[in-house]
Structure formats: structure tokens, C-alpha cells
Amino acid sequence: xxxxxxxxxxxxLADAAAMCxxxxxxxxPITPQTHIVEHLSEWVNNGELDAEFIxxxxxxxxxxxxxxxxxxxxxxxxxxxxxxxxLMHEILFIAxxxxxxxxxxxxxxxxxxxxxIWNDHGDIMCERDIGWIQIFAENGQECFDLTPACFKIxxxxxxxxxxxxxxxxxxxxxxxxxxxxxxxxxxxxxLPDFEPQIKLDIRNPSTMxxxxxxxxxxEARIAQNEALLNSKSVIKEVFExxxxxxxxxxxxxxxxxxEKAEVALFMMGSLTETAMTAVKNLKKRGIEVGIVxxxxxxxxxxxxxxxxxxxxxxxxxxxxxxxxGAQSHPVASEVKxxxxxxxxxxxxxxxxxxxxxxxxxxxxxxxxxxxxxxxAKSGKSQPVKYIGVRE
Amino acid sequence: MLEFRFHGxxxxxxxxxxxxxxxxxxxxxxxxxxxxxFGPERRGAPVQAFAxxxxxxxxxxxxxxxxxxxxxxxxxxxxxxxxxxxxxxxxILIVSTGNTPELVREETGWKGRLAIVDGVKIAMTHIKxxxxxxxxxxxxxxxxxxxxxxxxxxxxxERFGKIAAxxxxxxxxxxxxxxxxxxx
Numbered sequence: 001x002x003x004x005x006x007x008x009x010x011x012x013l014a015d016a017a018a019m020c021x022x023x024x025x026x027x028x029p030i031t032p033q034t035h036i037v038e039h040l041s042e043w044v045n046n047g048e049l050d051a052e053f054i055x056x057x058x059x060x061x062x063x064x065x066x067x068x069x070x071x072x073x074x075x076x077x078x079x080x081x082x083x084x085x086x087l088m089h090e091i092l093f094i095a096x097x098x099x100x101x102x103x104x105x106x107x108x109x110x111x112x113x114x115x116x117i118w119n120d121h122g123d124i125m126c127e128r129d130i131g132w133i134q135i136f137a138e139n140g141q142e143c144f145d146l147t148p149a150c151f152k153i154x155x156x157x158x159x160x161x162x163x164x165x166x167x168x169x170x171x172x173x174x175x176x177x178x179x180x181x182x183x184x185x186x187x188x189x190x191l192p193d194f195e196p197q198i199k200l201d202i203r204n205p206s207t208m209x210x211x212x213x214x215x216x217x218x219e220a221r222i223a224q225n226e227a228l229l230n231s232k233s234v235i236k237e238v239f240e241x242x243x244x245x246x247x248x249x250x251x252x253x254x255x256x257x258x259e260k261a262e263v264a265l266f267m268m269g270s271l272t273e274t275a276m277t278a279v280k281n282l283k284k285r286g287i288e289v290g291i292v293x294x295x296x297x298x299x300x301x302x303x304x305x306x307x308x309x310x311x312x313x314x315x316x317x318x319x320x321x322x323x324x325g326a327q328s329h330p331v332a333s334e335v336k337x338x339x340x341x342x343x344x345x346x347x348x349x350x351x352x353x354x355x356x357x358x359x360x361x362x363x364x365x366x367x368x369x370x371x372x373x374x375x376a377k378s379g380k381s382q383p384v385k386y387i388g389v390r391e
Numbered sequence: 392m393l394e395f396r397f398h399g400x401x402x403x404x405x406x407x408x409x410x411x412x413x414x415x416x417x418x419x420x421x422x423x424x425x426x427x428x429f430g431p432e433r434r435g436a437p438v439q440a441f442a443x444x445x446x447x448x449x450x451x452x453x454x455x456x457x458x459x460x461x462x463x464x465x466x467x468x469x470x471x472x473x474x475x476x477x478x479x480x481x482x483i484l485i486v487s488t489g490n491t492p493e494l495v496r497e498e499t500g501w502k503g504r505l506a507i508v509d510g511v512k513i514a515m516t517h518i519k520x521x522x523x524x525x526x527x528x529x530x531x532x533x534x535x536x537x538x539x540x541x542x543x544x545x546x547x548x549e550r551f552g553k554i555a556a557x558x559x560x561x562x563x564x565x566x567x568x569x570x571x572x573x574x575x
Contacts, residue, residue, distance in 0.1 A: 006417030006425075008410075171452050176410050176425040178417040276450045361453045 003181045009140030009172045010035035012179045013105055013165075016147035018049045019187045022077045023194075024069035026054035026062045030084040031117045032169035033107040037079055059084035063091035063102075070100040070162075071208055073199035075151065078102065081169055082109035082123045089127065095162040096131030096224055098209050101154035101194070102162040103147070104132075107169040108269065108320075110356040118357020119169040121269065125321040125330040131224055133163040133231055134298040136268045140177045142295075143167050145246055148182070148191050153238050155194045159231045166297075168270040170357065186245060232299050239295075252296040253304040257283070261290030263372035264309070266335055267318040268294060271353070271360060278365035289369040300334065306342045313376035314347040315339075316368055320354050329384065347375045350384040358388050392445040393537055394455045398474050399464035402434040404524030408462065409440035411528060411546045416444040418542035424449050437468055444537055458482060460535055462527055464510065466490065475501050485530050485569075487511060487523050492572045503574035506534040508565045517561035518554070525551075525558040529565030540566070 007015075014036045017025075025044070027037035043049035052069065056062045059080050070076040080088065085106055095102050110116040111123055124134065133153060137143045146165055154163040167173060182190075200208060212220050232252070239250035256272070257279050258264060265275060272293045282289055292308045292315075294301060309315060317336070319329035328336060332350040339345065349372055354360045364387050375382060395412065399405030406427045413425035421444055428439040441455040459482045463474050466488040475484060484501045487510030495507060508530045510523030518526075525547060532538060540563075547562065548555040 004417065006410075006414035006423055168452075170426075174426055175452075176413045176423070177449075178422055270452050273450045274452045280450075359454050361456075362451060 004178055006176050007179050008035065008174065008176050009143045011039050012140055013143040013147055014039035016144045017077050018043050019184055020148050020151050020191055021075065022051050023074035024052045024076045025078060026056055026065035026069065027078045028056050028059050028062045028084060030081050032109060032173045033079045033081045033105065036105055059087040060091060063088040066102045067091065067095055067098065067100055070102045071098065071200045073196045075194045076102045079105040081107045082111055085123045085127060086111060092127060092130045094209065099160045100162060101160055103150045103154055105165045107173040108166050109169040116356040119171050120355045121320040122322065124166050128298065128330065131228055132298065133161055135165050135296055137165060137167040138270055138272055139172060140175060140179045143172065144179050144181065145242055148187050149238050149242050152191050153235050156234050159234050161228060161231055172270050190241065190245065229299050232301060235296055252301040253308045254293045254295060255308045256291040257288065258290035258308065258310055260288040262288065262312055263314040263369065263376050264290040264292055264312050265316040265318055265368060266292045271318065274360055274362055275365045277362050278369060281362065281366060282369055302338055305338055306344065309344055312346050314349065314372040316349045316351055316372050318351045318353055347379055347381050349375050349382045351387055352384060353387040364388055392443055393460065394458045395442040395460045396455050396458040397440040397462045398468050398472065399438055401436045401438045403464050404522055405438055405464050406440045408524040408528055409442045411550060412442050412538060414546045415538040415543045418545065419539050421446060422449050437472055460485065460531065462531055463487060464523055464527055469499050475499055483534050485527065485534055487527050492570065506530055506569050506571045508569040510565060513561050513564050517557045526561045526565045529562035530569040533566045533569045534571055
């Protein structure tokens with residue numbers, strides 16, 4: 001029997017990590033991720049989870065320690081957010097280069113300044129191209145379901161890459177909502193033991209993370225990128241398995257009401273739930289609009305995104321982060337370049353919404369959809385619009 | 392869908408109230424959300440918590456702006472914040488106070504359904520501490536009928552362990568003694 005209960009999403013994610021039988025957790029507490037590592041440290045302290053919990057003095061050390069334990073062949077987990085993720089920055093690149101399948105939950109939070117503990121995607125957008133697989137969960141249920149999926153993807157012999165599971169800080173992390181837990185047996189059958197092909201072993205000494213002289217560095221970087229791009233087929237395979245287990249659709253890119261829609265919003269994370277209500281409200285008024293939500297963000301699922309966009313007339317691209325001084329904000333930049341490399345030419349409207357915890361209401365999203373309908377009629381793109389900002 | 396807003400002071404357990412409500416609603420096989428007014432926790436400062444209960448999956452991650460139920464754990468807050476902001480005209484205001492309904496109406500300006508119980512007095516009787524968050528859930532269940540008493544009992548048991556029994560006794564007394572007056 002699957003157990004459905006009302007539980008905080010952070011706790012469900014931590015429970016899922018514990019049920020994945022992690023061997024090592026190195027973490028530094030930072031809002032709004034704190035409940036995850038607090039909960040795991042309790043599991044370890046109470047003897048319910050046989051794992052090493054390494055309390056460190058900073059996130060820089062948390063990631064460094066995670067590399068060490070992963071290199072030893074331990075299933076390694078950590079979690080962070082915002083300034084913590086930023087402090088890990090230089091170490092983050094080393095995990096995929098050394099092919100260490102660390103799994104990290106990131107409770108997305110705004111970056112300073114001004115100081116903000118609230119949600120946006122500013123933290124992860126600074127770490128887009130670090131070489132990690134990156135997945136965005138929409139709600140607490142996805143936080144649970146995708147945790148075992150992340151370990152399975154990361155540790156697959158065809159992948160062996162670190163993986164980040166993003167979920168919206170506070171909006172999802174601190175929400176009590178109904179979540180169905182998998183049976184321990186289901187997780188055991190789904191997730192095989194971690195068997196690294198190469199590991200640090202004092203009986204069989206080897207060097208990991210050696211210097212890359214000009215004769216090898218270039219090839220190493222290309223090989224690493226190929227590994228990341230090739231992981232897409234495995235991610236798809238694992239998501240299909242999660243779909244079978246849970247009965248919930250897990251596609252690389254989700255579409256909502258796209259069959260009938262003439263315009264759509266492209267957005268990530270928990271925003272899409274609120275947007276679904278906007279879609280339903282407009283449907284009642286005879287207006288058909290849709291949503292495209294990439295669940296997988298790295299490797300960037302180009303083909304699936306192009307397919308999901310279909311033949312709509314206007315596309316609104318929603319950013320929850322700033323790209324200071326850039327031609328467009330991060331998501332819009334990327335999606336516009338996707339369109340250019342395809343034969344699709346919808347009218348494009350760019351939006352920024354919900355920075356630093358600014359609340360996003362159903363009405364905000366309805367207004368964006370209606371604007372897109374006008375843009376489709378006029379055929380005119382509009383410059384980026386900052387939704388909900390006071391002038 | 393029913394939407395709830397809880398007013399309390401940091402440390403009084405208004406977030407716990409919202410959480411217990413949502414956990415119980417999920418145990419009742421409904422869909423629910425509970426969330427704090429996100430931010431740093433400050434003991435004694437006015438805080439809010441929110442909840443939603445529905446028969447269908449709740450697809451809305453915004454704050455609660457037009458609640459059906461407002462629950463006030465600390466009467467002094469009515470002097471500082473407008474606790475009835477956005478409260479639907481056919482909604483219900485639930486207040487922990489020893490004051491009369493007439494005085495509460497006069498001081499809050501609320502003309503709709505009103506439920507009153509002296510939560511602190513009941514808490515002192517059973518829990519021996521002026522913490523009335525679970526007490527007020529008894530009044531809320533009576534006034535709104537939104538969750539089952541049976542599953543609330545389970546939720547309280549799981550959350551409070553050794554002190555679950557006194558919390559449940561207090562909750563039950565509030566359920567039985569809450570005064571509900573219909574509005575205009």
C-alpha cells in the first residue's frame with residue numbers, strides 16, 4: 001500500500017533520500033533548505049539511517065567533502081540554496097569532471113543583494129553550465145518521486161554525473177501538502193546499489209582529479225560534455241520507469257492543454273501549478289491557452305522543447321531570475337535561441353515574475369495569457385515585461 | 392475550496408495549527424496545503440499562517456487573500472492588524488477571547504458569523520501553559536466542520552507525543568464550549 005500523508009515537502013524529500021539508503025551526507029544549513037539536512041541528521045543521530053553525517057563549516061567544504069565520499073564509492077547527498085550554492089561554485093565544476101554522481105537538492109532562493117531568503121531561480125541560473133544534470137520539481141510529490149530518480153540517473157553506468165534537484169524555496173519547501181510515499185521495497189527494487197567502476201581504494205591506489213595539461217584538458221572537457229548530452233536518453237528511460245511506478249506522468253518536458261492552445265507560457269518549477277488554474281479559468285471563458293514546462297533543464301532537451309512548443313502563434317517565456325545586462329534573461333535567452341535553430345517562429349513575449357519571493361497570483365498569469373493572445377493577433381513581439389513590479 | 396488564515400504571535404504555534412489542519416484534511420482523503428507567511432521567525436511578533444482544503448488537487452501557490460475562515464489566537468492582535476481583511480462576507484471569524492461577542496464585533500467591525508472561545512483559559516486548565524493553538528482547532532472544527540475529529544486526534548497524537556492527551560482534552564473542550572453567533 002502506498003502511504004499518502006500530509007507532510008512538508010522538505011521532509012518528504014529528506015525521507016526519500018534516507019529511503020535511498022544514502023551513505024554520506026555533508027551539509028551546511030541554509031534557509032530554506034535547512035529542514036532537509038536537519039531531518040537527515042536526526043535520522044542518522046537516532047540510528048535509523050546508517051550513514052555518515054558530516055557537519056561542515058561552509059558549503060564550500062560541504063561540496064568538497066561530498067566529492068571525497070563519492071570518490072570513495074559512497075552514495076552521497078547534500079542540499080543547499082542561494083548563497084550556499086554560490087559558495088560551492090568552484091567545487092561544483094569538479095564533480096562532473098571527476099564523474100562523481102553526487103545528488104544535491106537545491107531549494108531555489110534569491111541571491112543577495114538586497115539580502116533575501118525568499119524564492120526565485122537566481123541561484124541556479126548562475127550554475128546553469130557547471131556540467132551537472134539539472135531537474136526542476138513542480139511540487140512536493142515530485143520532490144519525493146524524483147529523489148530516487150536522481151540517484152538512479154546519476155549512478156547509471158552510462159551516465160555517472162552529479163545531479164541537482166531544484167524545487168522552489170518556501171513555496172514548495174515549506175508547504176505541507178499530500179504526498180504519496182513509495183514503499184521501501186519499491187525503492188529497493190528501483191534503485192540498485194551504487195557500484196562505481198573506479199573509486200579511491202587504499203588497497204588499489206589511484207589518482208583522481210589530476211592536472212590536465214594542454215595535451216589532455218581540451219579532450220577531457222569535450223568528453224565531459226558528450227557524457228552530459230548522452231545522459232538524456234537514460235533520464236528519459238528512468239522517468240518512464242517512475243511513471244510506471246507512480247502512475248504520474250514524468251516527461252522531460254510537460255505540456256498542459258497544448259493540443260488546443262494558440263498561445264502558451266514557457267515556465268519552470270511550481271509556477272506552473274498556479275498557471276494551470278489560470279488555464280482552467282480562461283477555458284471557462286472559451287479561451288484556449290497552454291503551458292510548456294521543462295522538467296529537465298540540463299542537458300537542455302532541445303528536441304522535446306521544440307516538439308512541445310508545436311505550432312503555437314505566441315510564446316511567453318517566463319524567467320524567475322535576472323540576467324543583468326544580458327540581451328534577455330536566462331530562460332528567454334535560451335528558448336529564443338532554440339526557436340532560431342528550428343523552423344518555428346512564434347511571436348515571443350518575455351516576462352520576469354516572482355523575484356525574491358514576490359507573490360504570483362492567478363490573475364497575474366491570466367493577464368499574461370491575454371496579452372499573448374493580443375500579441376498573436378498583432379504579430380508583434382514585446383520587450384521584456386516585469387510582472388508585479390511597482391513603478 | 393476553503394481557505395484559512397491564522398493570526399498569532401511568533402512562538403504561539405499558529406503555523407502548527409495550520410499544519411495540523413492540513414495533515415488532518417489529507418488523512419480525511421482531501422487535498423490540503425498549509426504554509427507559513429514565509430520569512431524569518433520572530434518570537435512575539437505578529438505572524439500569519441495559511442491553509443487550503445479542497446476535494447480536488449489544489450493548483451494555486453499564491454498566498455491566501457480572501458479566506459473563508461480567519462482564526463485569531465491572540466486577541467491583542469485585533470488592535471494591531473485588521474484581522475478581517477479579505478474575509479469573505481459569508482466566512483467565519485474565530486477568536487480566542489474571554490470577551491463577549493458584542494465587544495468583539497464592536498472592536499473588529501465584523502458583522503458575519505463569529506465563533507468565540509476563551510482558548511487561553513482552556514489551555515491553562517488542561518495544558519497548564521497559555522498555548523492555545525491546539526485548543527482553537529477544536530473551535531475551528533466545530534465552527535467549520537472542515538475536518539474530522541478522529542483524524543485530528545491522530546495528528547495531535549503524532550505531533551505532541553506525551554502531551555497529546557492534554558492537548559486533545561483542551562481541543563475537545565473548545566469544540567464543546569465554543570459560542571457561535573450568526574451574522575447579519
